[in-house]
Amino acid sequence: MTEKTPFVDIRHAQKAYGDLEVLKDINLTVSKGEIVAIIGPSGSGKSTLLRAINDLDPLSSGEVLLEGVQVNKTLPHRQYEKHINEMRQHIGMVFQHFNLFPHLTVRENVTMAPKLLKGLSNAEADQLAEEQLAHVGMSERIDYYPSQLSGGQKQRVAIARALAMKPKLMLFDEATSALDPELVEEVNLVMKKLAEEHMTMIIVTHEMDFAASVCDRVIFMDGGVVVEEGPPSVVFQNPTQERTKNFLRKHLAQYAESSK
Amino acid sequence: MGLDFSVVPSYADALFLGVLWTIAITIVSALLSFFGGILFAVIALYGPWMIRLPFRFFAWLFMGTPLLLQLFLIYFGLVELGIDLPAFVAGVIGLGLHFAVYNSELIQTAILAVDKGQMEAARTLGLSRTQALIRVVIPQAVRDVIPPIGNNMIALLKDSALVSVIGVSELTLSAQLAIGRTYRPFEFYAAAAVLYYIINLGMEAVLRRIERRTQLSR
Numbered sequence: 213m214t215e216k217t218p219f220v221d222i223r224h225a226q227k228a229y230g231d232l233e234v235l236k237d238i239n240l241t242v243s244k245g246e247i248v249a250i251i252g253p254s255g256s257g258k259s260t261l262l263r264a265i266n267d268l269d270p271l272s273s274g275e276v277l278l279e280g281v282q283v284n285k286t287l288p289h290r291q292y293e294k295h296i297n298e299m300r301q302h303i304g305m306v307f308q309h310f311n312l313f314p315h316l317t318v319r320e321n322v323t324m325a326p327k328l329l330k331g332l333s334n335a336e337a338d339q340l341a342e343e344q345l346a347h348v349g350m351s352e353r354i355d356y357y358p359s360q361l362s363g364g365q366k367q368r369v370a371i372a373r374a375l376a377m378k379p380k381l382m383l384f385d386e387a388t389s390a391l392d393p394e395l396v397e398e399v400n401l402v403m404k405k406l407a408e409e410h411m412t413m414i415i416v417t418h419e420m421d422f423a424a425s426v427c428d429r430v431i432f433m434d435g436g437v438v439v440e441e442g443p444p445s446v447v448f449q450n451p452t453q454e455r456t457k458n459f460l461r462k463h464l465a466q467y468a469e470s471s472k
Numbered sequence: 473m474g475l476d477f478s479v480v481p482s483y484a485d486a487l488f489l490g491v492l493w494t495i496a497i498t499i500v501s502a503l504l505s506f507f508g509g510i511l512f513a514v515i516a517l518y519g520p521w522m523i524r525l526p527f528r529f530f531a532w533l534f535m536g537t538p539l540l541l542q543l544f545l546i547y548f549g550l551v552e553l554g555i556d557l558p559a560f561v562a563g564v565i566g567l568g569l570h571f572a573v574y575n576s577e578l579i580q581t582a583i584l585a586v587d588k589g590q591m592e593a594a595r596t597l598g599l600s601r602t603q604a605l606i607r608v609v610i611p612q613a614v615r616d617v618i619p620p621i622g623n624n625m626i627a628l629l630k631d632s633a634l635v636s637v638i639g640v641s642e643l644t645l646s647a648q649l650a651i652g653r654t655y656r657p658f659e660f661y662a663a664a665a666v667l668y669y670i671i672n673l674g675m676e677a678v679l680r681r682i683e684r685r686t687q688l689s690r
């Protein structure tokens with residue numbers, strides 16, 4: 213296991229916006245099938261790190277590798293574009309605000325990229341849409357527009373859209389934090405199902421319960437560094453760092469209050 | 473001498489033909505202005521500067537000078553350069569480009585207003601920037617400006633009367649020809665006004681339908 217190349221390998225990731233250093237020399241590996249939660253206070257750099265993995269927010273320095281292939285290669289513009297578009301087909305991403313394409317139906321949202329990038333025929337694309345939407349429990353709404361769906365339904369379609377590209381890795385950036393509380397569970401269930409299918413996932417979340425029950429490893433970030441990492445049982449129950457304890461105290465108190 | 477509308481029916485055929493030409497020039501110019509507007513918007517936002525700068529000048533020319541002058545320039549002026557366009561073609565180019573520039577301004581603003589998350593989501597799936605623009609951003613931008621573009625198309629219909637001066641025998645020119653024969657300007661201009669109004673109603677109905685059909689996709 214240890215001598216194998218890691219599935220995802222983040223090396224010396226550093227990112228600054230002007231004088232503001234948002235990521236400070238982050239090193240992180242994720243193995244195949246592993247489910248990693250990234251937690252931490254607002255502004256700690258969680259989204260920035262996640263978005264660096266598919267080079268949506270390019271790092272200032274450092275490397276991101278997927279199965280040994282560098283994602284953020286330095287290449288002439290045209291070659292880089294070709295390379296990154298290819299890499300991104302393997303890296304699914306789910307956003308806090310869904311970002312479904314409102315002018316397309318649910319079916320078209322799911323099939324647009326596979327048709328365009330993999331040359332699927334209409335029949336193949338329809339079959340793919342049916343499969344993927346069944347997987348997230350959205351078969352019934354296949355010909356609806358996003359405007360006709362609830363937030364939870366939108367997010368499930370967004371997950372199906374990402375899965376339709378058959379990615380090797382899925383990134384979630386607070387997939388449930390824009391949802392009404394009663395809609396969170398249906399999305400969590402879909403993510404749990406993916407976990408059971410051994411999809412490799414990196415999940416930025418504020419939901420400690422979910423992180424504890426689904427993830428193999430929890431990474432606590434603060435101020436652009438990884439402060440503490442380990443299995444949820446250790447990070448949540450026996451954190452060693454003061455900052456982790458503070459965060460968990462605040463967060464769990466908040467959580468306890470909001471769920472009253 | 474009082475008004476006498478009884479002369480109008482005998483010119484019904486000529487007026488009807490004028491209506492057809494007006495509809496034809498409006499539809500063709502509207503299509504040109506629509507697709508031209510999208511193209512110009514993309515050039516203005518994403519074109520290389522060697523294209524963008526002359527384009528700004530061209531846009532300024534079309535917005536800052538009278539349409540009538542532009543029609544004269546295209547129909548009579550270009551002849552000197554050896555480009556002798558049929559009146560209908562010159563009219564369509566003039567009207568189409570003039571309104572394409574206005575549509576382009578609307579579409580540019582709309583493209584910039586499309587949520588950044590749309591481009592991000594498309595890029596994340598592996599689409600190139602161009603693919604994302606064509607499949608995701610531009611369709612939404614165009615959808616968002618259908619109502620104001622519709623208003624431009626109504627203005628285009630009314631301004632199509634200007635092509636009568638370069639000899640396109642559309643509704644206004646048909647009315648003028650009838651007046652030349654009968655010396656009944658009020659009757660024929662009034663008849664033409666009613667006919668324009670009816671075409672206008674038809675056009676508004678079509679536009680409303682298009683708007684309604686895009687309702688769900690917001």
Ligand SMILES: Nc1ncnc2c1ncn2[C@@H]1O[C@H](COP(=O)(O)OP(=O)(O)OP(=O)(O)O)[C@@H](O)[C@H]1O
Nearest residue numbers: 229232234252253254255256257258259260261386
């Ligand atoms: N485009 C940008 N320009 C300047 N600063 C930015 C930009 N994007 C993010 N930042 C800053 O980088 C820091 C980290 O942001 P990031 O979004 O990664 O935090 P986060 O951990 O995801 O927070 P949250 O929990 O609120 O989503 C913040 O201080 C933020 O203000």
Ligand SMILES: [Mg+2]
Nearest residue numbers: 258259260385
């Ligand atoms: Mg964030």
